[in-house]
Amino acid sequence: ATGLVTQDPYRHKMWGMSELSVSGGTRQSPINIQWRDSVYDPHLKPLKIHYDPTTCLYIWNNGYSFQVEFDDSADKSVIMGGPLENHYRLKQFHFHWGAINEWGSEHMVDSKVYPAELHLVHWNPVTSTSFEEAIMENNGLVVIGVFLKLGAHHAGLQKLVDALPAVKHKDTIVEFDVFDPSCLMPSCPDYWTYDGSLTTPPLTESVTWIIKKTPIEVDQNQLEEFRMLLFTSAGEEEKRMVDNFRPLQPLMNRTVRSSFR
Ligand SMILES: NS(=O)(=O)c1c(F)c(F)c(-n2cc(CC3CCCCC3)nn2)c(F)c1F
Ligand SMILES: [Zn+2]
Secondary structure, eight states, X not given: OGGGOOXXXXXXXXXXXXXXXXXXXXXXXOOEEOGGGOEEOTTOOOEEEEOOGGGEEEEEEOSSSEEEEEOOSSTTSEEXXXXXXXXXXXXXXXXXXXXXXXXXXSSEETTBOOSEEEXXXXXXXXXXXXXXXXXXXXXXXXXXXXXXXXXXXXHHHHHHHTTGGGGXXXXXXXXXXXXXXXXXXXXXXXXXXXXXXXXXXXXOSOEEEEEESSOEEEOHHHHHHHTTOBSSOTTSOOOBOOOOXXXXXXXXXXXXXXXXX
């Protein structure tokens, strides 16, 4: 399936390094998780998630994806446990998806691609005083990745999908209050974890990735609503927001640990 992703989907972005990892990067993301090479770590604890739905602020189209932002001024929506030394605050979540169901996710599992991937981005309030600072810190961020697969209608996601027409164009925003992103988590507790990077600029190597083993199911109409968004601002020539995933990066000297046998 990786052969399908020949074009660099961010080719229209003048990042200069979208194909290459950060020059000299040794822990770039995303990667292909080879299940048989992952190492079961019995010391990994269950991940604990406590999201306060009232910390949800708004949805906006940032020109890469649509992003749901949270009030991170206190320890109200936090994760802890798993591979983590302390708690991390939820800052935002967003998705990556393809033009068609055959590709779209950033990570892969044994070269299997999913049609989309959810990222919940958290930062370390113990070692950083802000999200912006944490982005530059080693292990300043934790991102939980959840694969989306084509299947049953996802009632929790639909609330988000219904708001997308209001953020069709880049730099548009709509208020979005009281949403609990826990509804987007699979019930299975199993995950892989590895040290990596942001998959968008500034591509800093500050992320502890936690990738859930089990995908959530969404239906065709819901995926197609993602694909109706635009990379472009109002008034510009329309470019559909699709294929907003970064190409696979080399594993280099890293081990992926699993929380399950
Ligand atoms: N795919 S990912 O790796 O989960 C992922 C992330 F982890 C991110 F943190 C961001 N991110 C980027 C900014 C702008 C910052 C604004 C302040 C200065 C630094 C950039 N906000 N959040 C992001 F866009 C993204 F896609
Ligand atoms: Zn992402």
